[in-house]
Amino acid sequence: MTRDELILRTxxxxxxxERLAAQPSLGALQVWLQLSDDLLARxxxxxxxxxxxxxxxxxxxxxxxxxxxxxxxxxxxxxxxASQKIAALRMSLDAVDRQGMPFVGETGGVSPGAxxxxxxGGTDPSGNAPDRAPDRSGxxxxxxxxxxxxxxxxxxxxxxxxxxxxxxxxxxxxx
Numbered sequence: 001m002t003r004d005e006l007i008l009r010t011x012x013x014x015x016x017x018e019r020l021a022a023q024p025s026l027g028a029l030q031v032w033l034q035l036s037d038d039l040l041a042r043x044x045x046x047x048x049x050x051x052x053x054x055x056x057x058x059x060x061x062x063x064x065x066x067x068x069x070x071x072x073x074x075x076x077x078x079x080x081x082a083s084q085k086i087a088a089l090r091m092s093l094d095a096v097d098r099q100g101m102p103f104v105g106e107t108g109g110v111s112p113g114a115x116x117x118x119x120x121g122g123t124d125p126s127g128n129a130p131d132r133a134p135d136r137s138g139x140x141x142x143x144x145x146x147x148x149x150x151x152x153x154x155x156x157x158x159x160x161x162x163x164x165x166x167x168x169x170x171x172x173x174x175x
Contacts, residue, residue: 003096003106006043010093013039017086024078036085040092043103 013036020028069077095101 001042001106003103006039006103006106007093007097009039010089010096014086014089014093017082017089021079021082021086024075024082026074026078029078029081033081033085036089040088043092043096045104 013032016032017036020032096103
């Protein structure tokens, strides 16, 4: 997926979410959530329960338990969940469009500040920014942070064998 495709599809999903909030439908919400989850997973990787809880997506404040929702409660639920997911989609759009962050499924496109004239300063021969993991995005390194990271790696390497058993355990102690 290119950067331009991700931006276009994200904007379409935001627009559809706003329409959904204006005209709530539980069935349409479920389809829209699946489409938006698929796009976000393709661009940023799958989200586990921790990420979703942090984003507060699908965690309405006034949840109804033990009975069917009334039409008004269902509409409120759809609006609330849609507004939460719209916020997550807007964060994604901001990251890829304004901030030019690299994303998992990137196969081309030009990020803001990248040369569009085919110059290859850090780009592939087609002039596109390379597909790199976020920690290898080409951002200038902070020397102090780089040294702290190297020290943490050296310390971890020195303690790598701490989880291994050092002496055999007698049979009577194993239960």
